[in-house]
Amino acid sequence: MSIRVTSISKRFGDAVALDDVSLEVESGSLTALLGPSGGGKSTLLRIIAGLDRPDSGTVHIEGEDLTDAPARQRGVGFCFQHYAPFRHLTVRRNIAFGLEIRHRPKAEVKARVDELLELVGLAHLAERYPSQLSGGQRQRMALARALAIEPKVLLLDEPFGALDAQVRTQLRRWLRDLHDTLHVTTVLVTHDQEEAMEVADRLAIINQGRLEQVGTPADMYDHPANEFVMTFLGPATRLDGEWVRPHDLVVHRFEDGKPTTAAVEGTVSRVTHLGFEVKVDVELAKGDECWVQLSRGSALELGLEAGQRVWVARADASTPSRSPMLSA
Amino acid sequence: MTDVGATVGDLGLPGAPPAPAGSRPEQRRWHRRPPTGPHPALAAAGRMAARIGGPALAVTYLSLLVLLPLAALATNAFSGGWGAFWRAITQPEAVAALELTLGISAAVAAVNSVAGLAIAWVLVRDDFRGKTLVSAVIDLPFALPTIVAGLTLLALYGPNSPFHVDLAGTRLGIGVALAFVTLPFCVRSVQPVLAELDAETEEAASSLGASRRQVMGRVILPSLLPAVLAGAGLAFARAVGEYGSIVLISGNIPFKTEVASSWIFSLSQSDALPAASAVSVVLVTIALFVLIVIGWARRRFNVPETV
């Protein structure tokens, strides 16, 4: 186990930041700490790094108990949301910093920095100052700087939060590729569930200081442990008091008869066409509302309109989720 | 039949313009003329006058007070030719005064750079009751007339000193006076830069393995260097020309505690104006030169702003 935190609790004054959180991160994996803003994920990351101290609990990195060790003795690479560049140093000197303070020989430092500059694609900007770089370039510099000291683990605090959408998507892909090349144990904090699901091997969802669930993205999407995880990780709607994914629901015309015993009667209140998908809002008989996500084909075939009476049911093996005409 | 003209305006509502007869109600409600200003030609003339007159007036004021006098100074210094100029500035008393002034000013600038940095550090990073008061005290030398500063220092460190410390007629006394007067420059030039430093930068250095000393030496101090230099430059320029705070405590002993400004003053009193001008020119040139060098050094150590 590369990182093991056990029963970590932390308060800031009266506010509980973390409440008895335990987590294990496998060597060489990329784990995302995911959750809403202010939920405690950054605090946990900083505690792992040694930048904050927990009120109780322990932190083990590669088997060693580092709970009381200061940040600089932990051998972690940390990347801040706003990059924390050394403004008075060039890109090259920034990356070299960790090696220079360890008094590595000049030739070794130069070789390693050149290697890293190539790796992150900043070789042509080596003599520039951080203020002359774009946001994405600064983030890559921050990564190179953290990697220079060959850290045991790499910790990234909302690394793409301050970038605009297009750069963010590019860098996400690039980070995943980098991880696949280097295999450094990485923990990433983000509030963007799409980003977490795209990049990470495993997700740990943290909400209001508590760890809600840990698992692979697919696992957690299909088998959420509780309501919070379900609603946080993807679209969700309620049928008969239970949460269900809108694309796991089917709609049948009222005249065709009740498809399953659990089906619920309702009236279509609105049909919205979103390109390939169609969103159907249904007002159910008991006064609740739900929405169903249909493919364009299914919607066309059903010929849904506002005011139409329908049956809404969960799709499973016994209920055809689409018309016999469209099935294989 | 309703009169079309009887509308909003007739209701007597404040601010509604009188309705021109025959116009539609909607038009009347929203049709407002811009506020009347001066006649266009007059306005144009006014603008022209401001365009040219403004700078001209400013330059005239500046000339009358500063530029012409300085030109007269330079002219007067050489009014007896280069020979007279050279004799005036190589006079033993002049040389002694200049050496003393430059030496003490440089020393004071150096000492106060360190003190200013320490004070700024405590003001920004430490927290205690009465910090605002301390901050206000820093500005006291700025607000206090120089002669009063000299008087207070004389009272405390002169012949009647309660500490029995007599600095009157000593170079140390001059140094203390100059330190007093230049302190605010050194503190206020560093303080805002220090306050702007990002805590994350220091955390980043820590996480990369830097010890506290390394963080100070490699991250914090280098970022502060331009500001410290700026403060030192201002302090030096001020110290070199200082008169009021020194005149009491120094005793103006020739070759011992007579600074350049005192020497210039006594020359002017004995009507040796060209000599006074000559020494003045040297003093001004050196002060300006140092300021330019410091400015260059600051630019050299300062990192470029965003492209």
Add this chain to the structure above:
Amino acid sequence: MKRSRWRLPLRFAVLGYLALLVILPVSTVFYRAFQHGLGTAWDAITSTDALHALWLTFLVAAIAVPLNTVFGVGVSLILARHRFPGAWLLDALVDIPLAISPVVIGLALILVYGHTGWFGSWLNTHHITVIYAVPGIVMASAAVSLPYVVREVLPVLQEIGTEQEQAARTLGAGPFTVFRRITLPNIRRGLAYGVTLTTARVLGEFGAVAIVSGAVAGKTETLTLFIADSIDSLDTQSAYVGAVALCLAALIVLTLLTVTDRKRDDWHKEVA
């Protein structure tokens, strides 16, 4: 700086330096002034020479400060809103008095406006005395305090930009209205700070005024010169009392400075 073992020693070293350098000397002046009782102090400050000095100092400030304020705002507006060749030169020239000894400034003024100066004969023919008279003192005071308003107002003008003023113009406001309603309120704080600095400088000027005025007691002595003169004539009581008067003025100045300092909010950040 929470857990650093240097925190307390540094704090005390700093406070000690400030106490020795600033706080103690100023308290001593107050002590000495009232050492022999309020009555003696009052007599000293109400002597003819002292009263004249007070009056003259006030008069000089009342003329020099407004002059420099108008000049300062004007030059700031010019430099901030217009580009023209030589703008950088104007900026640098305004700062010159900061680099020059006040004694030199006084000397330079004599060389232009004195009897043998450049304008000497012209002034003589028109029976105008500048040097060794009040106008000279006013000019010297204005010259040394020239840069302060510009240095405080110009950055503010540059920082706030022209958008608000342009918006006002599209709404129909003429240049004076724009200045009065938009520009002036925005620069109020910086202007107040600059004017306060200017006043402090004018009140406290010694070197330039010493040369230019001839320091004739009762006629051309400002308060600062009065103090120096009193020390010379061994009238320490008057000197200290005069100093107290100026100290009180300085305290008012300090309070105004602290209150109007626009950078104040940045400086008092909480410790992390």
